[in-house]
Amino acid sequence: MLLKNFTKEIFRPDCNPQFQSLHCFAHLSEDIGEVLPYLNTRLGGTQYTEEPPSLMLQVQGQLIALHPKKIAINALKSEEDADKILAWLKNEINETWENRNSIIPSFKAAEKPKLIEVLKLLPKSNCKKCNQATCTVFASLVMQGVKSAEDCPELTEVNRRKLHEYLGNFVFLD
Numbered sequence: 001m002l003l004k005n006f007t008k009e010i011f012r013p014d015c016n017p018q019f020q021s022l023h024c025f026a027h028l029s030e031d032i033g034e035v036l037p038y039l040n041t042r043l044g045g046t047q048y049t050e051e052p053p054s055l056m057l058q059v060q061g062q063l064i065a066l067h068p069k070k071i072a073i074n075a076l077k078s079e080e081d082a083d084k085i086l087a088w089l090k091n092e093i094n095e096t097w098e099n100r101n102s103i104i105p106s107f108k109a110a111e112k113p114k115l116i117e118v119l120k121l122l123p124k125s126n127c128k129k130c131n132q133a134t135c136t137v138f139a140s141l142v143m144q145g146v147k148s149a150e151d152c153p154e155l156t157e158v159n160r161r162k163l164h165e166y167l168g169n170f171v172f173l174d
Contacts, residue, residue, distance in 0.1 A: 002097035003090050005029040006071070010079050024082040026071040026089075033068035037105030038096045044170070047109050056109075058144055064089070113143045113170050121163045123154040142167070 006026040013023055033053040040048050040055050047056035057064040064085065065072040071089060076082050096103065118139040125135065130152050132138040141147040142163075149155055149163040 001094050002035055003028060003030050003032055003093045006086065006090070008082060008086065010076075010082060021074070022076040022079065022082070024071075024073045024076055024079075024086070026073075026086050028069050028071065031068045032066065032093055035093055035097045035100065036066060036068075037107055038100045038103045039066065039092065040108075041103050041106040042096055043092065045106075045109055046112065048107060050107055059085070111170065113167060115139055115143060117166060118142050118163065121155070121159040121166070122152060123156075123159075125154055127154055129153045 006028045009025040009027065010022050011025075013021075036053045036055045037048070039045070043055075043057055045055045046058050048054070053068055055066045057066070062076070062085075063074050066089075071086070073082060073085055076085075115136070119136060122135045122139060126133070130138050130147070132141065132147075138147060138152060142149075142151075149160045149167075152160075155163070
């Protein structure tokens with residue numbers, strides 16, 4: 001087991017204390033720097049830096065930054081959400097560390113879906129049936145893994161299948 005403990009710090013952003021969302025820092029008892037390239041392979045980080053080591057993930061529209069001794073999570077709805085994400089990350093970190101001999105480490109960011117490729121498959125009617133203002137907004141949420149092809153009622157079956165095939169080339173975390 002690599003990561004045994006952490007202390008959690010929950011706070012509202014300094015830039016605007018009126019924000020309803022919370023941020024979280026997890027101060028780690030162990031240095032996880034060595035596992036970051038292996039996590040990058042498994043979880044498909046959106047950004048990776050070698051020196052100093054850090055990994056950025058985007059999970060359902062939330063940004064998570066992993067550093068050797070700290071994890072930062074933005075835009076949380078509640079402290080319980082922070083607890084769930086931190087428990088998931090602790091498990092992923094430890095499982096990845098245990099299996100690192102069978103994982104090829106990656107020092108590059110994962111390829112991301114392109115907005116234009118998603119938008120090409122959408123009806124571009126801006127019908128708002130998906131509860132978004134425009135098809136472009138919907139496409140950006142699809143790229144982040146927040147929305148899926150099933151969330152567009154106007155999408156033809158052919159384009160739904162094509163969108164599934166296209167998105168199947170990328171890593172999305174639940």
